[in-house]
Amino acid sequence: MTGQHPAQIPGERAVAVRELAKVYGPLRAVDGVSFDVRRGEIFGIVGVNGSGKTTTVECLQGLRDRDNGEVHVLGLDPATQRDALRHRIGSQLQESALPDRLRVWEALDLFAAISPRSRDWRRLADEWGLWEKRRAAFADLSGGQRQRLFVALALVNDPEIVFLDEMTTGLDPSARHAAWDLVRAVRQRGTTVVLVTHFMDEAEELCDRIAVFKAGRIVALDTPSALVRRFADHSTVRFTHEGDDLPWLDGCPGASAVEREGTRFTVAGDGPLLAYVASALVAHGIAPLDLRVERPTLEQAFLRISEVEATTR
Amino acid sequence: MRGVRKLAWVEVKLFIREPLALVFAFAFPFFMLFILAGVFGNDIDSTDPESVEVWRGVGPSDYYVSTYVGLVMASAGLITLPLRLAGYREAGVLRRYRAAGVSVPVVLGAQVLVCIGMAVVAATGIVVTSTLLYGTVLPANWALVLLAMGAGLLTFASIGVFLGAVLPTARAVQGAGLALFFVMMMISGSGPPRDVLTDSMRLVSDMMPLTHLNLLLQDAWLGFGWAMDQALITLAFAVGAALLAVRFFRWE
Numbered sequence: 001m002t003g004q005h006p007a008q009i010p011g012e013r014a015v016a017v018r019e020l021a022k023v024y025g026p027l028r029a030v031d032g033v034s035f036d037v038r039r040g041e042i043f044g045i046v047g048v049n050g051s052g053k054t055t056t057v058e059c060l061q062g063l064r065d066r067d068n069g070e071v072h073v074l075g076l077d078p079a080t081q082r083d084a085l086r087h088r089i090g091s092q093l094q095e096s097a098l099p100d101r102l103r104v105w106e107a108l109d110l111f112a113a114i115s116p117r118s119r120d121w122r123r124l125a126d127e128w129g130l131w132e133k134r135r136a137a138f139a140d141l142s143g144g145q146r147q148r149l150f151v152a153l154a155l156v157n158d159p160e161i162v163f164l165d166e167m168t169t170g171l172d173p174s175a176r177h178a179a180w181d182l183v184r185a186v187r188q189r190g191t192t193v194v195l196v197t198h199f200m201d202e203a204e205e206l207c208d209r210i211a212v213f214k215a216g217r218i219v220a221l222d223t224p225s226a227l228v229r230r231f232a233d234h235s236t237v238r239f240t241h242e243g244d245d246l247p248w249l250d251g252c253p254g255a256s257a258v259e260r261e262g263t264r265f266t267v268a269g270d271g272p273l274l275a276y277v278a279s280a281l282v283a284h285g286i287a288p289l290d291l292r293v294e295r296p297t298l299e300q301a302f303l304r305i306s307e308v309e310a311t312t313r
Numbered sequence: 314m315r316g317v318r319k320l321a322w323v324e325v326k327l328f329i330r331e332p333l334a335l336v337f338a339f340a341f342p343f344f345m346l347f348i349l350a351g352v353f354g355n356d357i358d359s360t361d362p363e364s365v366e367v368w369r370g371v372g373p374s375d376y377y378v379s380t381y382v383g384l385v386m387a388s389a390g391l392i393t394l395p396l397r398l399a400g401y402r403e404a405g406v407l408r409r410y411r412a413a414g415v416s417v418p419v420v421l422g423a424q425v426l427v428c429i430g431m432a433v434v435a436a437t438g439i440v441v442t443s444t445l446l447y448g449t450v451l452p453a454n455w456a457l458v459l460l461a462m463g464a465g466l467l468t469f470a471s472i473g474v475f476l477g478a479v480l481p482t483a484r485a486v487q488g489a490g491l492a493l494f495f496v497m498m499m500i501s502g503s504g505p506p507r508d509v510l511t512d513s514m515r516l517v518s519d520m521m522p523l524t525h526l527n528l529l530l531q532d533a534w535l536g537f538g539w540a541m542d543q544a545l546i547t548l549a550f551a552v553g554a555a556l557l558a559v560r561f562f563r564w565e
Contacts, residue, residue: 087414093408093409093412096408097406097409099327101327101330102327109319110319110323111413115414137330157414
């Protein structure tokens with residue numbers, strides 16, 4: 001990385017982190033983390049609770065001082081250029097609140113007034129489904145409504161980069177999917193998104209690249225599909241069949257294990273497994289109606305990454 | 314600047330929406346007014362030198378009216394202001410404000426402005442009530458009284474921010490702030506006159522900022538002049554508390 005100071009190439013990297021470390025007493029909460037976030041991408045940070053995700057993004061936002069390492073966000077150092085950075089980034093914090101009796105419109109109006117640059121909060125309220133609730137007090141909002149309000153507040157200053165920390169926690173499934181669409185729309189407007197989440201489906205659905213945190217370190221960093229390929233490259237083909245065992249299934253290219261429980265068959269393996277299993281079945285005159293393949297998910301990759309790390313430690 | 318104004322206005326609205334906080338914070342000075350005016354009235358036996366000395370030569374209600382103004386300020390600084398600051402920190406409101414780029418002076422400035430405004434309203438209410446109901450005297454020297462009020466507001470605003478900065482939770486404020494408030498209410502001149510306190514009580518009383526503020530206000534109100542010693546001591550409390558507040562303020 002010699003001579004590649006992020007401030008000198010602002011067009012490429014929104015965030016550059018080198019050897020970031022944060023210690024709380026004996027706990028190394030963040031222990032030498034390095035990564036870049038490209039402009040315009042949705043960058044995911046996943047990991048179990050206590051793996052250092054939130055501490056890392058707090059250091060990036062200037063909400064916490066780091067103990068070691070270099071951090072540049074939009075070419076600025078959040079530790080020393082906090083004020084200059086503040087108005088160019090949006091923050092949705094994991095644990096925060098508003099005064100109980102503050103109304104939705106007042107919060108949006110206030111946060112818009114604080115920032116030198118701001119979007120029309122009425123449109124934001126509308127986009128995030130808060131318009132109907134604009135006169136409601138914060139204390140009277142449901143968990144999901146609060147969460148949406150916090151995201152809207154993070155966007156009211158029209159930030160170049162927005163940090164979303166567990167944005168969809170507390171949202172019901174339909175609200176989550178609506179929130180995902182909105183995050184994509186945020187990115188369409190050119191905003192870089194750093195998304196902290198412990199929902200793997202969310203990370204897989206939204207993120208261009210994902211950093212997997214474990215015990216204060218990054219143990220994997222890649223696109224969701226590359227992570228799945230690398231750590232969970234196996235498929236499972238399932239179907240039901242009444243009758244004898246099907247020993248010839250073992251001969252399908254890529255198949256590694258065939259299991260039978262009553263009438264339910266499971267073939268595990270790699271590569272284009274479904275095609276081979278289907279062709280073998282048809283060749284033997286069997287055409288199950290429920291033949292299907294289950295592709296590995298990021299969640300499986302994540303569990304696998306955690307296991308691998310555990311055994312190599 | 315737009316931010317401070319808006320935040321202060323929002324805080325005013327929040328304050329009004331929680332009338333309980335308002336009643337609680339400013340009820341005690343009114344209780345004292347009604348109870349002590351009922352007990353002592355506003356007449357003294359001018360032939361009894363002891364009585365004249367205890368009440369500084371004026372009627373008890375005249376003696377007390379300025380001290381209730383001091384008490385209102387103490388209640389703002391010892392209860393209202395720290396309760397809001399600590400409550401906001403506890404709930405994560407300060408954290409949320411900070412992430413949005415609100416600076417410490419803006420947060421504290423808005424809170425202090427609102428508390429000062431509320432204290433002025435409550436003090437006015439006390440004076441109007443006392444004048445109308447009990448016929449107590451108005452300030453002999455308005456300029457000095459306003460100056461003393463300014464010193465009092467400054468001092469208790471600083472103390473309020475200091476308490477809000479060091480007390481971690483709203484619960485802690487309810488304990489420590491209320492305890493301080495009641496001690497001051499009883500022995501700083503708003504309760505039994507200073508002259509009837511025991512020596513040890515007077516010693517504690519001398520360490521309380523409200524004691525000095527009350528004397529400052531009382532002298533100005535009754536036309537006894539400007540108590541420079543008391544003014545300096547009051548301002549010393551203001552500066553000390555402000556420095557400690559800046560030193561210890563935490564967002565979370």
